Amino acid sequence: MDARRISVVLAMVVMYIAVPLLLGSNLYVMSLLVASIAIGGVALAWALLGNLGGMVSFGHAAFFGVGSYVSALLTMKLGVPVFAAMLLGGVGAAVASIAMLPTLRLKGPYFALAILAYAQIFRILATEWKSVTGGSGGLSSIPRLPEIAGFDFGSKIGNYLVIVSIVLIFALIYQRIRASHYGTALRAMHDSEDATRVVGVNSTLLKAMMLFVSAFMTGVIGAFNAHYINFLEPDYGFSGLWSTLPIVAAIFGGYRTILGPVIGAVFVYLVDQLVFKSFIPSGHQIMLGALLAGMVLFSPTGLLPWIVEKFKRSRNAPA
Amino acid sequence: MLQLENVTVRFGGVTAVDNLTLSIGASEVTGLVGPNGAGKTTLFNAISGLVRPGAGRIVFNAVDVLNAPVYRRARLGLGRTFQVPQPLSRLTVRENLLVAQRFGTGSVNASRLDEILDFVGLTEKAGRDASSELALSELKALEVGKALATNPKLLLLDEVLAGLETTGKRRFMQMLKDMHAKFGVGILIIEHDIETISNLCKRVVVLNFGELIADGAPDEVFRDAEVIKSYTGAEHA
Numbered sequence: 187m188d189a190r191r192i193s194v195v196l197a198m199v200v201m202y203i204a205v206p207l208l209l210g211s212n213l214y215v216m217s218l219l220v221a222s223i224a225i226g227g228v229a230l231a232w233a234l235l236g237n238l239g240g241m242v243s244f245g246h247a248a249f250f251g252v253g254s255y256v257s258a259l260l261t262m263k264l265g266v267p268v269f270a271a272m273l274l275g276g277v278g279a280a281v282a283s284i285a286m287l288p289t290l291r292l293k294g295p296y297f298a299l300a301i302l303a304y305a306q307i308f309r310i311l312a313t314e315w316k317s318v319t320g321g322s323g324g325l326s327s328i329p330r331l332p333e334i335a336g337f338d339f340g341s342k343i344g345n346y347l348v349i350v351s352i353v354l355i356f357a358l359i360y361q362r363i364r365a366s367h368y369g370t371a372l373r374a375m376h377d378s379e380d381a382t383r384v385v386g387v388n389s390t391l392l393k394a395m396m397l398f399v400s401a402f403m404t405g406v407i408g409a410f411n412a413h414y415i416n417f418l419e420p421d422y423g424f425s426g427l428w429s430t431l432p433i434v435a436a437i438f439g440g441y442r443t444i445l446g447p448v449i450g451a452v453f454v455y456l457v458d459q460l461v462f463k464s465f466i467p468s469g470h471q472i473m474l475g476a477l478l479a480g481m482v483l484f485s486p487t488g489l490l491p492w493i494v495e496k497f498k499r500s501r502n503a504p505a
Numbered sequence: 506m507l508q509l510e511n512v513t514v515r516f517g518g519v520t521a522v523d524n525l526t527l528s529i530g531a532s533e534v535t536g537l538v539g540p541n542g543a544g545k546t547t548l549f550n551a552i553s554g555l556v557r558p559g560a561g562r563i564v565f566n567a568v569d570v571l572n573a574p575v576y577r578r579a580r581l582g583l584g585r586t587f588q589v590p591q592p593l594s595r596l597t598v599r600e601n602l603l604v605a606q607r608f609g610t611g612s613v614n615a616s617r618l619d620e621i622l623d624f625v626g627l628t629e630k631a632g633r634d635a636s637s638e639l640a641l642s643e644l645k646a647l648e649v650g651k652a653l654a655t656n657p658k659l660l661l662l663d664e665v666l667a668g669l670e671t672t673g674k675r676r677f678m679q680m681l682k683d684m685h686a687k688f689g690v691g692i693l694i695i696e697h698d699i700e701t702i703s704n705l706c707k708r709v710v711v712l713n714f715g716e717l718i719a720d721g722a723p724d725e726v727f728r729d730a731e732v733i734k735s736y737t738g739a740e741h742a
Contacts, residue, residue, distance in 0.1 A: 367607045370600055374593035377636075381591035384553055385655050386579040386609035 201350050206343045216342040218459050219452070220349055220414065224407050226451030227353040229432035231403035233441040234360050238372040239396030242294070244429050245286075245301035246404050248308045249279040251424035253405025254412035255312060255319060258328045261413070268332050272409040279405020280398045282308065290393050302429070309424035324419025328412050345414050352410060353448055356403045360444050363399070368392060431455075434474060438481050440488025449490050454478075506531040506691060507552070507583075507659055512561035514544070514551050514715075521547040522558070523715035529659065534685055534692045536702035536723065539712035540736055545695045546588060548712070549661045553585045554578045566658065579609050584657030588664045588695075590644035592635035598622070598647060599631040602654040609655025618654065624687070625650040625680065642673045649680070653688065660684075662694040666701055674701070681705060699727055711735070 209215050228246055235241050257275030260266040266274065289300040312319045319325070330340035331348060338344050363369050371387045379389050408428075412418050432451070439450020454474060462473040485492040507529040514522040521544045529535055537545050550556035552563060554575035563571045570578050593601045602621060607613050622628045625646040630639060635647060645665055652660055662681070666674050678701060685692055696702050702709055703723040711719040711726060713735040719726045726732055 367604070367613070370596065371604045371608060373595045374601075374604055377594040378591050380555060380575075381587065381593055381651075382604065382608075383575040384555070384579055384585050385593075385605035385651055386576050387604065388574070388576045388608075390574075 201354075202347070206346065210343045210346075213342050216346055218456060220342070220345050222452045222455035223346075223349045223353055223448065224411055224414075225431050225435055225455055226448035227349065227356060227407040228404050228428060229435040229439070229441075229447035229451045230353065230356055230360060230444070231400045231407070232432045233436040233444075233447045234363070234403070235396055235400035236436070237442055238364060238369060239393050239400070240372070240376040241290075241301075241393065241397070242298050243301050243400075244298045244433075245303075245305035246400075246432060247424050247426055247428035248286075248301075248305035249283065249401040249404035250408035250411075250428040251305075251308055251312060251420070252282040253279040253408030254418055254423045255325075256405070257409030258325050258412045258418050259318065261329045262325065262327075268329055268413055272406055272413065275409030275412075276402040276406035279408065280402040282405075283397050283401035286397065287394055290390060290397070305424060305426075305429065309420050312420040312424060319420070322420060324417060324422070326417050328416045328418060330416055331413050340413075349407075349410055349414075352406060356406075357444050357448070359399070359403075364444070368395070372396065434478050436488075438478055438489055440490040440492075442487065443490045446488050446490035450488065453489065506533075506566055507693075508562070508564040509548075509552070510562040510564070512548075512551060512558045512563060514547050514556055514558045521715050522551060522712075525561070525712075525715070525717055527710060527717060527720075529691065529693055531658070532685075532689055532691050533708060534694070534706045536706035536709040537693055537695045537712065538697065538699075538702060538709060539718075542714075543712040543735075544715035545712055546663055547715075549585060549663055549693075549695065552578075552661060553583055576608070579655055579657075580611070582656070582658030583661070584609075584652035584655050584659070584690075585661035586645075586648035586652055586663055586665055588667065590641075590648050592639070592644060592647055593651075594636040596635055597632050598627050598635050598639070598650075601635050601647060602650055605651040605654035606656075609657075621650050621653050624684070625653070641668055642677070645669065645677065646680075649684070653684070653690075657690055659691040659693065662692060662696075664695050664697070666696060666698065674698075678705060699723075703727070 228250060232243060232246050235243055253275035256278030257271040260271040260274055261268055286301060286304050289297055292300055313322050331344060332339060339348055371382060372392055375382045375389050375392065383389055435451035435454050436447035438454050439448065440446025454477065458470060458474055462470040466473065481489065509525055509527045512522055512525045513520065525548065539545055547556060551558050554573060558571065562569060565581055565583055568581060570581065593604055596604065599618065599622065602618050603613065606618060622631055627643060627646055627650060630643060633639065639647065649665065666677055669677060681692065682705065684690065694705065706723060709721065709723045709726045710717065711732050718735060719729045719732045
C-alpha cells in the first residue's frame with residue numbers, strides 16, 4: 187500500500203472512528219466540529235467555482251439560504267423526508283443559480299459584485315414572501331435529521347457523520363471533475379479563454395455547469411444546517427457570513443487544492459472559537475483577519491500546500 | 506468551402522473590414538497579405554467568431570456561421586492560430602492538444618495525438634508546461650498542433666512564421682507544406698514575407714484599409730501597381 191492510500195485510510199479512521207469515540211461525548215466540541223465542517227463544505231464549493239470556473243463569488247450565501255429554505259419548507263409543508271429534502275434543497279439552489287447565468291458574461295470584480303447583489307435579492311425575497319417563508323419571523327421547529335435503522339442521525343455524532351460524509355462526497359465529485367477532460371479545459375480557460383474557444387470548448391456552458399455544481403453543493407449544506415439548528419430566518423440563512431467565512435477558510439487552507447478549503451475551515455473556526463474567543467470575547471473576528479493576512483504573506487498558496495511542501499522536504503532531506 | 510459575402514466589421518468610426526466578398530476553395534493554400542492595419546487579423550477574428558461583423562454573410566461548408574459561436578465554428582472545421590501564441594496555460598503540451606482534440610472533434614484518439622505531436626516536433630516536450638517551458642518556435646508549433654488536433658478543414662494561420670530566424674522559418678515552411686499534403690487541410694495564411702507567400706501559396710489575396718485590392722497568383726499580385734502602392738505609398742515606376 188503506498189503512502190497516499192495509507193494516509194487516506196488513516197484519515198477515514200480518524201474521521202469515522204477516532205473523532206466520534208474520543209470527542210463524541212463532548213457536545214460543545216462536536217457542535218464546533220459540525221459547524222466548521224459545514225463551513226468547510228461551502229468553502230470547497232466556493233473553491234470549485236473559483237478554481238475550475240475561474241469565478242470569484244461573494245454570493246454563496248444565496249445558495250446556502252435557498253438550499254436551507256427549500257429543504258425546510260419541503261419537510262414542514264409537504265412532509266418530504268429530510269434526506270430527500272436536503273438533496274432537493276441542493277437542486278433548488280442550483281435552479282436559483284439559473285438567475286445568475288447572465289453574470290457569467292462578467293469577469294473579475296464585476297462578477298463578484300453582481301453575484302453579491304443576487305444574494306441580497308434572495309434575502310429580500312425570503313423576507314418579503316411571508317406567506318411561504320414566514321418573513322423575518324423565520325421558520326422554527328424545522329425537522330431534525332431522522333433516526334434510521336436504530337441510529338439517530340439527529341444526535342451530535344449523527345450530525346457529525348452526516349456532514350463529514352456530505353463533504354467527503356463533494357470532495358470526491360470535485361476531484362472527479364478536476365481529473366476529467368472538462369476539468370482540464372476549465373483549468374485552461376482561466377488565462378486563455380479565447381484560445382480554448384477556438385479549439386471547440388464551449389466556455390460559457392462549462393462555467394455554467396460549475397456554477398450549478400457549486401450552487402448544488404452549497405444548497406445541500408445549507409439544507410443540512412437548517413435541519414441541524416432547526417431554525418431559520420432570512421438574516422441568518424442569507425447572512426454575508428456564509429459568503430465571507432468560506433472565502434477566508436478556502437484562502438487560508440489553500441483554494442487551489444481540494445481539501446485545503448475544508449482543512450482551512452476546521453482550523454480557522456476551531457482556533458477562532460477555542461482560542462481567540464477566550465482572549466477577546468467580543469470582536470474576536472479581528473484576529474481571524476490578522477491570521478489570514480499572516481498566512482497570505484507567509485504562504486500565499488495556503489496551509490495545505492505549505493504542509494505538503496514541508497512533508498516532502500523532510501522526506502527528501504539527507505539522513 | 507468558405508464564402509464571405511459583403512462582410513463589414515466596424516470598431517466605432519473605424520471600418521476594419523469593408524464590404525469584403527471572398528471565396529476560399531477546399532484544400533487551397535491562400536495567402537492573405539496587406540500592410541499593417543489592413544484588417545487581416547480582424548478578418549480572421551470575424552471568420553473564427555471572435556469578432557461579430559456588422560453586416561454580411563459567412564458561409565462555411567454550406568453552413569451559415571455568421572451567428573454561430575466560436576466553439577461551434579471550430580467543431581465545424583474552422584481552425585486557427587494566433588499571431589501571439591496563446592498556449593492553454595497551466596497545461597502541458599500534450600494536454601493542450603488533448604483539450605483541442607476532445608472538444609474540437611468530440612473524442613480522444615491517443616495515437617492521432619502522438620502523430621500530431623511528432624509532426625509538429627513536440628514529442629520530446631509533451632510533458633512540459635506549455636506556457637512557461639517552450640521557446641518561440643515551439644510555441645508556434647504548438648499553435649499549429651492545437652489547431653490540427655481539432656481536425657480542421659480550413660486552417661487560419663496568423664503570422665505563424667513571424668519572429669522565427671531563417672533556418673527555423675524554412676523548417677516551419679516545410680512543415681506547413683507537408684501538413685497540407687498529409688492532412689489535406691486548406692490553409693489561409695497571413696504573412697508579411699513575400700518570398701514565403703510565393704513559396705507556399707498558389708493564390709494571394711491583398712487587403713488595404715479593409716478592402717480587397719487584389720486576388721490572384723503571387724507573381725501577378727506582387728507586380729500589381731495598387732498592391733505596391735499600398736505597401737510603399739508610391740506609384741511603381
